[in-house]
Amino acid sequence: MTLKDVAGRLGVSWDLVKEIHMKYLSGKYEPPSLEGVENIGIDEFAVKKGHIYKTIVVDLNTGRILYVGEGKGADALEKFWRRIRRKGIIIKHVATDLSAAFTLSVLKNCPHAVHVFDHFHVVKLMNDKLDEIRRLQYAMEKDINKRGVLKGTRYLLLRNGKDIFDKQFKTRLDNALAMNKPLSQAYYLKEQLHEIWTQLYKEDAEKVLLDWVEQARESKVPQLLKMANVLMAHRTGILAWYDCHLSTGKVEGINNKIKVMKRNAYGFRDEKYFKLRLYALHDCRITQNVG
Numbered sequence: 001m002t003l004k005d006v007a008g009r010l011g012v013s014w015d016l017v018k019e020i021h022m023k024y025l026s027g028k029y030e031p032p033s034l035e036g037v038e039n040i041g042i043d044e045f046a047v048k049k050g051h052i053y054k055t056i057v058v059d060l061n062t063g064r065i066l067y068v069g070e071g072k073g074a075d076a077l078e079k080f081w082r083r084i085r086r087k088g089i090i091i092k093h094v095a096t097d098l099s100a101a102f103t104l105s106v107l108k109n110c111p112h113a114v115h116v117f118d119h120f121h122v123v124k125l126m127n128d129k130l131d132e133i134r135r136l137q138y139a140m141e142k143d144i145n146k147r148g149v150l151k152g153t154r155y156l157l158l159r160n161g162k163d164i165f166d167k168q169f170k171t172r173l174d175n176a177l178a179m180n181k182p183l184s185q186a187y188y189l190k191e192q193l194h195e196i197w198t199q200l201y202k203e204d205a206e207k208v209l210l211d212w213v214e215q216a217r218e219s220k221v222p223q224l225l226k227m228a229n230v231l232m233a234h235r236t237g238i239l240a241w242y243d244c245h246l247s248t249g250k251v252e253g254i255n256n257k258i259k260v261m262k263r264n265a266y267g268f269r270d271e272k273y274f275k276l277r278l279y280a281l282h283d284c285r286i287t288q289n290v291g
Contacts, residue, residue: 060095093113
């Protein structure tokens with residue numbers, strides 16, 4: 001039941017129900033316990049339109065939100081790191097996206113932890129490069145027939161090739177790749193990128209990564225050159241996946257739950273209440289229907 005429904009059922013004010021709920025959440029979940037925390041994931045999410053963000057730290061073992069910071073970047077994590085130091089917590093593994101701010105913050109505050117760059121974000125970045133190439137090649141193409149083939153291929157290019165079963169779609173993709181070399185090079189490198197995380201051993205994965213970088217550089221395609229530089233700059237963190245097999249997948253799942261919670265509650269005006277709801281998000285008994 002929502003707060004409004006509970007208030008109506010009991011014949012009391014909405015504010016009173018919220019006050020009771022806040023008191024319960026505060027006593028049960030605030031501050032979140034750091035006992036036994038070793039592996040964390042860090043990410044940000046948009047609170048509302050207008051580039052207003054919050055940063056969350058998640059226990060990758062339990063799925064609990066350990067910290068909610070205002071804004072995004074290194075400054076948003078300062079209070080969390082202070083609490084980590086005060087409690088004497090030793091963080092062993094940290095999973096983040098490729099954010100430079102997160103990288104510097106982790107290096108500064110827990111330099112001995114294994115920092116893993118999430119492979120889903122690496123793949124997403126490559127997809128962005130591929131789509132950029134597609135748009136550029138379409139804009140540069142003068143032949144009307146070729147432009148017709150390239151138009152509307154974004155969905156096909158970004159899907160995994162092995163998942164395209166429709167013969168008509170497969171033919172259209174093949175035609176688009178056959179007529180445009182830069183697009184073809186980018187597409188097949190996009191497909192090969194996944195192989196970095198499918199090897200049995202870290203040493204083999206590094207060989208795959210270096211081979212990918214060499215092919216990208218040989219292509220001379222500017223977007224692929226940039227992607228190659230990103231892989232080399234983040235090589236250690238990308239390959240660190242083989243040391244612990246952690247990612248920010250659990251954090252992304254929590255971000256989706258936050259979106260649903262905000263939508264069901266039509267937003268939150270009370271920042272304190274919103275934060276308490278986030279701390280209780282892992283407990284579906286508490287957060288499923290209350291809004």
